[in-house]
Amino acid sequence: MLRNYIKIAFRNLLKNKVFTSINIFGLAIGIASCLIIMLFVQDELSFDRFNEKADQIVRVVFRGKMNGEFIKEASTMAPTAQTLKNDYPEVLAATRIRSYGSPKVIVNEKVFASASFAYVDANFFQVFTLPFVKGDVKTALIEPNTILITQAIANKYFGNEDPVGKTLNLKDKNQLFKITGVIADLPVNSHFHFDLFGSMETLPEAKLPTWLASNYHTYLVLQKDYDYKKLEAKLPQVIDKYMGPLIKQGMGVSLSEFRKKGNDVGLFLQPLLDIHLKSDFSNSSSLEPSGDIRYVYIFGAIALFMLLIACINFMNLSTAGASKRAKEVGIRKVLGSVKAELITQFLLESIILTFVALVLALLLVKISLPSFNNLSGKALDFDFTNNPLIIIGILSFGLLVSVLAGSYPAFFLSSFKPISVLKGTVIPNRRGISFRSGLVVFQFIISVSLILSTTIVYQQLSYIQSKKLGYDKEQLVVLRNAYLLGNNEAILKTQLEKDPRVASVTASAFLPAGPTDTNMSGVYPDEKMEQNRRAIIYQIDTQYIPTMGMQIVLGRNFSKGLTTDSSNVIINETMAKTLGWGKKAVGHIINRFTDNNGGTKSYTIIGVVKDFHFKSLHEEIAPLMMVLEESHGLIIKVKTKDIAGLLATMKTEWQKFNSDEPFTYAFVDELFNKSYLSEQKTGTILSIFAGLTIFIACLGLFGLATFTAEQRTKEIGVRKVLGASVGQLIALLSKDFLKLVLVACVIAFPLGYLAMSLWLQDFVYRINISWWIFVFAGAGAIAIALLTVSYQAIKAALMNPVKSLKTE
Incomplete structure (x- = not known):
């Protein structure tokens, strides 16, 4: 009996090559995407578990x-x-x-x-x-x-x-x-x-x-x-x-x-x-940048949704081809087949198809994992050949997907009534239509939510790139290792200042982007020690503020000719506001704790610099004070398009000092971009899986469009005979699907808005979610649905009405 079931299963799968191929391909992409995401999630959750005392x-x-x-x-x-x-x-x-x-x-x-x-x-x-x-x-x-x-x-x-x-x-x-x-x-x-x-x-x-x-x-x-x-x-x-x-x-x-x-x-x-997933400390406070449990939840949900959508596709495509199996079901029932035998037959077909898709999915995982690792910065591995538990897990996973994806088509197909199906007609009931429509709505809720989320992620990243930072990050070259030259650092600085391609040079190890020295001290205003708080300290020279393109809004910059400036200080606007001085900060005194025994040094405020972002946009601008103290490392403001030539000159000058240290440099704008590399990678990964999810959803929509077109073949023929145009027939077949997409949009918009509002809360400086983003997501979903449905709609509308009316 089992041999007979298998033989019939293969015959039916080979007979419907297009549907079988689409089913296998869609299911394989869904399973492969799910497996890759679950590898990512498992890796994130595995941090520090190798320690024997991890739970203690x-x-x-x-x-x-x-x-x-x-x-x-x-x-x-x-x-x-x-x-x-x-x-x-x-x-x-x-x-x-x-x-x-x-x-x-x-x-x-x-x-x-x-x-x-x-x-x-x-x-x-x-x-x-x-x-x-x-x-x-x-x-x-x-x-x-x-x-x-x-x-x-x-x-x-x-x-x-x-x-x-x-x-x-x-x-x-x-x-x-x-x-x-x-x-x-x-x-x-x-x-x-x-x-x-x-x-x-x-x-x-x-x-x-x-x-x-x-x-x-x-x-x-x-x-x-x-x-x-x-x-x-x-x-x-x-x-x-x-x-x-x-x-x-x-x-x-x-x-x-x-x-x-x-x-x-x-x-x-x-x-x-x-520690890895649930920390809210700054990178300067942590030993390494941490992960984020929210991304684990997000990608875990995407993995689950992709698998569900792939299974939904299987259901839709199987039921779409039901009319072609109707007579087979009727004949087998008349010849004595009971419902359980038919369910077994159809579930076996589901198992065969699923395991073919599983093998293809494993191949896709093997091929795509190196690219995913390169994108995510991970070192994920999927070697299951030497681990029996993983093999058992994969087989169990395949069986679960088979039952999940094949159960509804099996019960649906086996429930056909012999009298109806022997006439070649499958009479759909409202419950079945509602169920399939609900599946399509669910698919497009996920698809629209992902379109919305991806758009907002890229809007926020674009906002970060274009936001005014309070300093000019362009055309700035950093030589952080210049301190390794010792006394020759000052000589190199003088030589670079003479180069006509250089606007200015400053010596400081403090940068608002990328690797930087950090210095934080307790400070208090005037004589009010009870107002003690912490402040970031920048050690700079007289050229730092103009080189970085910062703006003095009150008072003046440090001056080379004034030795008293070593006891003066420049603060940012946030510091002036925090200490209650506002625009009257110049002339006040700031006391800085210099050791752990209560020692202090007093500074007179000579200027206020316009607030600039020296931390991530995830954090508010903090109080900052700049002191005229020696610091090492060079920052060069460039005024030439011949960057390569200038860098070559810098390297030549560096090598003249016979230092055994290699010449290394960085651009501030690139360092800034690296600060948001995690968000950029997340946006890219989200876009890829959003695209795959939408693609799989479209396969399901294609299946339902095929099913609908086949059920309405005679109706289309009658309408054509009565004078309906091709455009009217396309609209007739498409409007029901557009209604489903619109219902999905109504549900997806508030869900997407809530989810992305929570994500944006992690940024102190963020975009407002505009109305046009929802219009864009909805229009995108409608366009995708129309493109998917249009093939079957046009094919049905162009069909010869004589052939349509002969359909029994």
Whole structure:
């Protein structure tokens, strides 16, 4: 019996080659897209799960509000780890990591390019599961000036030699470290990646008892199955005990008075598995840029919808071809076939077709995954051949899709009445029409929502590109590594200033886009210490503001001829507004904390610079002050179209200093664009999958149009005989589908608006969702529907009425 079912199934599938091909192709695209997206989602959800104690580890973070400023720091103070370990028995272990940049490394007098470096406590590798290749995990970092390196770095620096016992010289820090071990390369799905791990015992500041500087990422290992919220509820005691006296000393008010004014500071706990997807800290505060759980939800939903739409297509295309199977069903029923046998037959056809589509989908995944990895910045792999569980999962997935996609057509086809179908007529009931129409509406709700979402994403990205930033990002070349030239940096600056292709040059390591030095200090206005708050500090020279194309709105810029300007300061408009001075800021005093012992330096305000965006447009412009202090790295304003020639000259001048450092440069506009690379990639991925979703939806619409045209063949013939034109017949067949699309638009518009309003809330500076976007999305959906339906409508309208009227 089964053999007979299979033989009939293949005959029917081969007999209807067009429908079979469309079914397989549409289902394959849906399954392949779903699998790729689920690989992406699974990778995002896998971060830090490789750690054996992942469910016990929490990160300590610092949050607060002070004089209207919201404080969100992923790092905490140096004593936090040991204090919590000592004071709370539920803390089994505490460890810290202190990021320290990317210094050059000298090995046997050979200089290697920058390697990312961090100081860690001796027990760090007992908390995190990072396997040792060589060395003892318990003793490797106990002594100062000891260091661990990754396997990749060991191969790069020493080849096949054993690196343990050898010495590394961190050139930028002029420190020697003894290699005491080699660890395996860090997994890609870790929330931090470093090449070198130095002993925290080397760092004097790590032992300071100060609670005013937060530079250490602190992690705790809690008891198994312990609710971290219980410990978090106790942490205000730590603030009261250790930070309360400092607030009293620095601001002249008690902690309770500080809180009564609407201020507060505190330590909070974040589970390790939440760090990658559920962090809201700035990139400067985090060890690495994090992901976003919302994108996991968005792409997960798209994967589900694509699979559903592919299954809906299967249903529509199967029912569209039902009239061709009507007599077969009638004859088989007359000859004694029961409904269960017919359902089995049609489900078997569904299984065969689905598994053919599944094989094609796996091939599509294999082919397209490298391109997706390149686009998303991932390293996803889909090697299922060596994993029996994945094979079982794929087979189960295929069976589920078969039943999901084939169940309705099987029950629909097997329910035909023999008397009707033997006459060659399938009489559709209203319930069946309503169901199929509902499926089309559902498809176009998703399609219109995706058109709407993609349009808004690109509108926001376009807004970011065109928004006035308060500085001129064009024609700016950055030589961040110029400090490596030492005293020759000033000589290079002078030489570049003489070049007629250069408008101006400034020496500063502070940039409003891309990699930049960061400096933040506590400040307070005039004598009002109780108004203490934090501010970003830019160390600049007299040429910085004109080179960057910034605008002084009050007062003046720094002047080369005035030595007193070292005690003066320029602030931004936000700082003037925050401190209550507005347009009367010039002449006031700002006091800046210079150390952790309460030391301050006073500055007189000589100018106010127009607000410029020195952070992402996700964040508001913060208070900023510019001081006339030495900083290294060159920023060159160019006034020539011969950029390549100027860069060649710069490289030649650089090489004249016989530096072993390579000449590297960057353009500020490119650095700015990279700041929104995540959004750009998301927009591109969304566009691709939106296009595929719409394409698959159109296949379903094509199927329903075919079904409708076949059911109305005789009606069309009668209308043609009575004088109906081709245009009238096309309109007749198309209007029902346009109604479905319009219904879908009515439902999709509010859903899309709500979803994108939530997405835009992540940007402080964002577009308003205009009415024309909805018109565009609706018109696009209608145009797509018309193009899809028109082929079948025109074909039916042009059919010879004599043949149509002969149809029985």
